[in-house]
Amino acid sequence: MKTLSSKVVAITGAASGMGRSLAIECARRGADLALVDIDVKGVEDTATKARATRLGSRVEVQQLDVADRDAIYAWAATVEAKLGGADVLVNNAGVSLSASVETMTDEDFRWLFDINFWGVVNGTRAFLPQLKKKPEAHVVNLSSVFGIIGVPTQSAYCAAKFAVRGFTESLRQELASTSVHVSCVHPGGIKTDIVKRGRHYEDATGQKTSTEVVAKSFEQGARTTADEAANVILRGILSNNPRILIGADAVAIDVMARLAPRRYDAIVTRAAKLGARRTK
Numbered sequence: 001m002k003t004l005s006s007k008v009v010a011i012t013g014a015a016s017g018m019g020r021s022l023a024i025e026c027a028r029r030g031a032d033l034a035l036v037d038i039d040v041k042g043v044e045d046t047a048t049k050a051r052a053t054r055l056g057s058r059v060e061v062q063q064l065d066v067a068d069r070d071a072i073y074a075w076a077a078t079v080e081a082k083l084g085g086a087d088v089l090v091n092n093a094g095v096s097l098s099a100s101v102e103t104m105t106d107e108d109f110r111w112l113f114d115i116n117f118w119g120v121v122n123g124t125r126a127f128l129p130q131l132k133k134k135p136e137a138h139v140v141n142l143s144s145v146f147g148i149i150g151v152p153t154q155s156a157y158c159a160a161k162f163a164v165r166g167f168t169e170s171l172r173q174e175l176a177s178t179s180v181h182v183s184c185v186h187p188g189g190i191k192t193d194i195v196k197r198g199r200h201y202e203d204a205t206g207q208k209t210s211t212e213v214v215a216k217s218f219e220q221g222a223r224t225t226a227d228e229a230a231n232v233i234l235r236g237i238l239s240n241n242p243r244i245l246i247g248a249d250a251v252a253i254d255v256m257a258r259l260a261p262r263r264y265d266a267i268v269t270r271a272a273k274l275g276a277r278r279t280k
Helices: 015-030 040-053 069-083 107-116 117-132 155-174 210-221 227-240 248-259 266-279
Strands: 008-012 032-037 059-063 088-091 135-142 180-187 243-246
Touching: 008 015, 008 069, 008 117, 015 032, 015 040, 015 088, 015 155, 032 040, 032 069, 040 059, 040 210, 059 069, 069 117, 088 117, 107 117, 107 155, 107 266, 117 155, 117 248, 135 155, 135 227, 155 180, 180 248, 227 243, 248 266
Parallel strands: 008 032, 008 088, 032 059, 088 135, 135 180, 180 243
Antiparallel strands: none
16 A cells, blocks of 8 residues: 555544554545444544644544444444445554452453453454455554564463464465555553553562553553654554564564564563562
8 A cells, every 4th residue: 555645544543552653644644434432422522632733624423342243343333334445454452450369350351351352353254344345454453463472460461362363364365466554563661641541450479560660660661652653553564574673672572572472571670570570
């Protein structure tokens, strides 16, 4: 895909963070937008900013919980009816959770998986028929560096992001002979509110913690802004890059996992526990 001008870009999780930055930058580049988020006030604010960025852009907005399969399919139908169908789909919505395998509740595990994995699957399947009608189209699914390595107390998040990675890589192979390109995105630490809005109960040492403490630690370590991340993703779309790493930390983690696949467990565990102690 050489340009976003006159393209229709559908984005989930567009109320803040990377979703908001992507929406505004896509509008600046001439795209029309279909934006959803469970935070209706936030996504409407994103739409206002996107419209101000480029007068004349069509921006359709609605409240949507990506865990609701029927709602996603209805949204896809609305995008096709009102905007002529999506050229680009960005499955960006996500949540965070810190809890050990032993103590994590089933409800929290399902909450995260329904959003971080099934939201991606349902979004992809709902939009795929209209994407395949386009001369050129793109699916962008958000995994994580935690879709490359495992991390203590992140078993649910890692499971979902590894699943997104596997799903996306298989999808890319299935669509290789079509007009639809597929990218899997692996961000490192991005300055967004995903942790602040998450559910966090234990740190990497297994001690009880709070969302406030975990969010503070995350903010100290995150080095990449949402705007920077959005531009990396858009460069990936325009170059049809199948695998998009965001941030120097993501590159370093990817290299570590490739060069030391049997030893990275000890490295990650030590680093995670050291980080947890520093926040106490």
